[in-house]
Amino acid sequence: MTPTLEHTYACTFPTLATEQRPTIPAESRVTWVNEPLAQELGLDAAWLATNNGLAWLTGGSAETYALAYSGFQFGQLSPVLGDGRAHLVGELPLPGAELGASGNPTQPRVDLHLKGSGLTNFSRPGSDGKAPLSAVWREVVIGESLHALGVPTSRALAVIETGEYIRRRSPMPEPAGILVRVASSHLRVGTFQYAQLTEGEELRKNLVNYALTRHYPHLNAENPLDLLRAVSKQQAQLVAHWMSLGFVHGVLNTDNVSISGQAIDFGPCAFIDGFSRDAVYSSIDRQGRYKYRNQPGVTQWNLARFAETLLDLIDDDPNKAVHLATDVLAEFEETYQDACTRLFAAKLGIDLGESADGQTLDKVAAFIEKTLDLAGEKTLDFTGFFRALTDDAEVQNSEKLQSLLGQEPAETWLAELNRLRAETGASPEKSYQLMQGNNPVYIPRNLTLDAALRKVETGDAEPIQRLIEAVRNPYTRVVGNEDLEQAPDSSRFFTSFCGT
Known part of the structure; x- marks a missing residue:
């Protein structure tokens, strides 16, 4: 039986979702299906x-449908953006969900969404609405990697090859593809910005209620402050995850910030190889607005823009509304810092548990900063450094760390780390367990991924499939995959492109 798709969002907000047909060439075929995700979705x-x-x-x-939204792109407002190369196919109720009647957003559901599926009313002049096959596969790999690493994220369900050729990075044409992706929804900060610019108060109240009902049903469905607080908390935790993995999203515009707290629209993203707080990879981020160190601050800035769309719904008195929203936004830093400290502590084998006091958290946070300073001074392989710490703990020596840091710096650093572990009551076994589950062996190494993408353009999908299998099991070392563990020597020259 053909699975049923619904359209609670498009039917509720017809001015925010324009009916549009995708362009699916006759030669199109599904060349890859995400079998584990398909099984999860029934x-x-x-x-x-x-x-x-x-x-x-x-x-x-x-x-x-093509969805309407605005966005602050690199700090400048674009009033009308929207899906210029994407289409919402529908909402798929999740199997076993019993929380609401069919067609009601209280029933857990996901969006089925196409990317690279042709022109819409929101397409920019000169656009063809298509996506290179390499960009489609890049989003597949990054989504599977983030998911396996415990990061809330949209994921690819399928890859469609269309038989077409398009031009992007060079004069030579490259094969085109369509990404079929799944997300909790495609409601964005930019969605609320568009509604503020184009719609009245009643629709925006309904949009707040819809977002709360769909994503935060345990909260008061009529309180915009509840929505602001929930989104702020989710985004703080999401960015803390990125920072703990050395992940740089690349384009943190408000149209790429989801209300659900999932990572979406990661095009020119990258995992840091040689560590620097100023790491930036996107070819279009010439000022480094979205560099690694800026991600928490930029996210808080984006949330402030979100709050601005809710002020008149929060209170009729503008001053009171600003005061209430500011108090909620002030919670972001504490939430982010707590989440980031706990994630890095686990990578270091420090057991904070649930009851660590503020003094302990501050002491651990200071050591984390010292560790990142050290990693930056020596341009250490971010993932490799933390994995070396894990591997050394397994054999109870510091040989790998000494080779990375030098004998004396390694001994000094390890002595302080072991004091913190002892103070938090972490046994050697517990420390190793924490590190083993938080320090991956495999991430999508930038040049390794790029080489696999060049292969897939020629019809050779074996390297990309091998990489996907590795990042789906990131903590388990596999004999024969040694080449996937390290960054190639020339990785410092890597630049990422927004292929779509």
């Missing part, structure tokens, strides 16, 4: 790869 992976599955994934004869 879908038959084999059926999705058939012609009927392709028709369902791309909307068939049913309604599909």
